[in-house]
Structures are given as structure tokens and as C-alpha cells.
Amino acid sequence: MKLHHFRDLLAVAETGSLRSAARHLGLAQPVITRSIQELERELGVALFDRHAKGVTLTEKGMMFVRRVEAFQADLQRARDEIAQSKEELVGEISVVFSPVICMTVMPRILTAFSKRYPQVVLRISEGLFQTVEAQLENGVIDFWVGPLELSVSHPRFSVEQLFDTSRTVVGRTGHPLREAKNLAELKDCGWVRPALSKRTTETDFTPIFEDAGLPQPKFLVHSGSPLITILAVASTDLLTMLPVHTFRFSSLSKLIQKFDNIEPFYSAPICNVKRHGLQLTPAAEHLCDLIRKAAHNFILEEGSGQSVFDTQSDR
Template sequence: MKLTQIRDLIATAETGSLRAAARHLGVTQPAITRSIRELEQELGTPLFERHQFGMQPTATGRIMLERARAVQEELRRAREEIAQLQGEMTGDVRVAMSTIATFALMPQAVRAFRATHPRAVLKFVESLYQPIEAQLLSGQIDFFVGPFSDQGRASRVTSETLFTNRRVVIARKGHRLVGATSIAQLTEAEWVKQALPDRQSEGDFERPFIQAGLPMPNVIMHTTSATATLLAVANGDLLTSVPRQMLDAPVSRDLFAVLPIREDLFAAPICLVRRTDLSLTPLAEFMFDMFRRAGLQYGRKTGGLGAG
């Protein structure tokens, strides 16, 4: 198996056709066709289903594609690590962050990183853990910062807690319920709920009502966006519950009131997560440490329980 075949396999899958893959790579279409055919002959199985309007990976093709991407990322990482060890501190650092980490930690971590490594390129993806888990395991993402629970997780990742977390109920300023001190006073309210694509977060929104033996909140709007959720609350009579870091931005403090609810509203701890079997490049390791420092400082400042 040749590295050019791995390159061609990935390009064909990502562009959807041999012609587009050839154009993307700057080679001829017959060369791509021959490369894919030879790889299929070597493996003894078709890797693509050929249709009139494109090519789709077969079941075995998807398995091979996942491994090919991992190989490609390992080679990229190796080249960058060798260059960095030789003193050339350039290359990419790829980080996935939750919205909480973006608001609370990213600015401080980036300032510290850029002060030392101005030539490096930072690539951030805003996401929870579950949607990016495969990319973390394949090496496409260096590490994750955000809410994480290791219950039921494979041992291929390791995590360290930066600080504990909690949710707050918010409303627009001037809302009739801004003085409520218990969720029992919110049973008649209408809510907007951000639907989070992560199993860890399922039930966080409703848990306080269940624990108090109250009816489920009257959710009249569902979103998949933190921005849409905040806009809905700011421009109407809806309530929502969000991690408290969502209010760190000045615009949030100006628009919203935090209800002084006495019940504890659970949120998963904020963690750093990385693969156990893969060392980070020196640049990625430095950025990992900058997020660690930012997280521990934030935890001390807000009363969260930091690690170490």
C-alpha cells in the first residue's frame, strides 16, 4: 500500500468523484482511477460504489477511509513534531471546545500561546465531545476542552478536571420572574431549550424539575444554537438554563438577569481530554498547558474545584 493511494482514497471520498479528486490533487483522472483500482485489488474488495453522479464508499471503504485518515494525520503530526523539535515552531494546533470553554478559557489561552508562538496556526472547532470523538481518536483534533464524563468511555482517552460547573436560569431584564428563588415558582413559565448533541447532557435541563417532583418545564422552543437560545430569551418572555460561563461575555451581562434559584442545577465538569496512546506535538502540548492554566485560574476565581 502506497501513501499516494491513501491520499487518493481520501480525496475521492471527500470530493465524491474521480474527476473532482484529480482536479483537487492536481493529477490526471486516469492516475486516480488506476490508484484506486490497484488498492481495491490489493485489499480484495470494492472500496467505492460507482454511480452516475459520483462515488460513495462501501462498508469496507468506510473502514479503510477511517484508517487512511488516521495514517495521514499521524504523518502530518510526525512532520510537524520533527520540525518543532528542530526549533521551527510552526504548524497547526487543532482544538475542539465547547461553548463554555470558548467563553471562559479560550481568550486567555490564546493570548498566552500567541505571545510565545506567533507563527503557529490555531484551528478551533466549537463542539461538545460526542460529535468530535472520532476526530480526536483519529488524530484530526489534538485535544478537547469542555464538559466531559468518563463513565462508559473507552480507555483510549484520558481526562483531567479543570473546574466544576453549574447551570443558572436566566431571563431578559425586566421579566416578571426575575425575583424567583425556587424552580417551584417557574412551573407556569415558558422555556427555550438548547438541544445538545451529546449523551452526557441529556436530561440536564429537566433534572431539577424531576428531583423536585415538579411537572416538566413547558418548552415551547427548541434550538441547536447557543446564539439562537440567548436571542430568544433576550427578545421575549422565555426562560432558559445555561452554564454560568455563558454570561461571561459583556453583552450577556447587559441583556440578561440571573434568577436567584436556590436549587443546585447540575452541569458536567469542564475537562481537558486527549488520547492516551498519542503524544501531542510540542506546540499542541504547549497549548494544552495554556488551557490547563486558564482553567485552573478560572476555577479558583469562580469557586470551582480545580484539579491539582
């Protein structure tokens, strides 16, 4: 089993056909076909089901691809670590941020990171913990930052709590009920439900109504992204709940506003999560450090009412 076998396997799995994989890699199709056949012969199982429109992974093929992806990620991480130890500031980092982190922490760290590692590629995706848990576990993703419910055990991961947050009722700027003092005054309103995962505590707020002894909110829009949530609220009289730190993104105040007379509600703390035992590259560790500085800045700002910690400096 050689590295080119893994390369070819992943290309076929990604493109869905031998021909497309060959085109993607700049190789002749028979080369890819032979490579896959050699892998299947060595493993003693079929990795792909062949059909008229291409190929799909078998169950055992999916198992093997997950392992190969993890191996490739660790191998790339090792190469980057060696290069960065020689002051060759190259490589790649794959991270996933929750929506609130994309709007708050991410803008504060990109300039500083690029200044220190101008040739390192940042692959940034948006998602909740549930959607990336498997990729975190196999190391394809270096780390994830977002709200994590700490009352649930996460034995396979190293979890670093960064800062607390809470959720607040949000409506369009100038909403007629913006002076409401409690949820009971909003019980007849329509609501936008943010993107959900199987672990609904990450985004759902129906338990808040239950705790207040109120009927379930009337969800008229089920949103698949924060952009949809914000635009749906900004263009209607619908309401939603968003993390209070969302409003660090100052431009939002032109579209939506917090209902300041209603006390914010509990939300899971913001955490940095990676696989247990995963050794990050120096560049990835630097990115984590910038995120810690931004988190520390949030804490100090809340205490003093002004920014007192410079994440743009390269210390």
C-alpha cells in the first residue's frame, strides 16, 4: 500500500467517478483504475460500487476512507510542523467556527495571523459541533470553536473553555415590541428558528419558553444559516434569539436590535475543541493563541466597557 493509492482513493471518493478523478489528478484513467484495483485486492474487499453514472463508496469503503483521511491529515500536519520548525512559514490549517465566532472572533484574528504566517492557507468552514464531530475525531479538522454544552461529557476531545455568553431576544431595528419586558408579552409573535442539529441545545430556545410556563413559540421560518436568520428578522416583525456577542459585529445594529428590557438567557460557553492527543503545528497553535487573546479581550471589554487587549499585535 503506497501513498499514491491513498491519493487516488480520495480523488475517486470525492469526484464520484474514475474518469473525473483521473482528470482531477492529471492522470490517465487506466492508472486510477489499476490503483483502486490494487487497493481492493490487498484489502480483500470492494471499496466502490460501480454503476453507469460513476461509483459510490461501499460501507467498507467509507470505513477505509475515514481512516485514510485521518492519516493524510496527520501526514500533512507532520510535514507542516517540520517546515515551520525550519522557519519555513508554509502549510495549511483546517478549522471550523460556529456562526457567532465567524462574526465576532474571526475578524479580529485574521490580520494578525496573516502577518505572522503569510503563506499558510487557512481553510475556514462554518458549523456547529454536531456537524463536525466525526471530522474532529479523526483529525481532518485541526480544531473547532463555538458554543459547547459542558454538562454533556466529551471524552474523546480536549475542551478549552474560552468565555461565557448568553442569548438575547432580537427583532428588526424599530420593532413595535422592542420595549417588551418579558417573553409573555411576545407570546403571540412569530419566530425564526436558527439552524438546528441533533443536539438542539446548541441553537434551539424552545426550553426557555417551557421554563417560563409559556406555550411553544410559533416558528414561521426555520433558518439554515445565520444570514437567513438575520435577513428574515430584519425584513419582518418576526423575532429570534441570538448570542449577545453577535452584536460585536457593529453593522448589525442597522438591521436588527436586542430587546434590552428582557434579561438575556443562558447559552453554552464558547469553547475550543480538538481531538485528545492531537499535536497542532506551530501555525495552528499561534492561531489558537490569537483566539485566546480575542476571548480574553471580550472578557475585559465586558468589565470595562472598552477594548483593552490588542489582538492585532503579534506578541
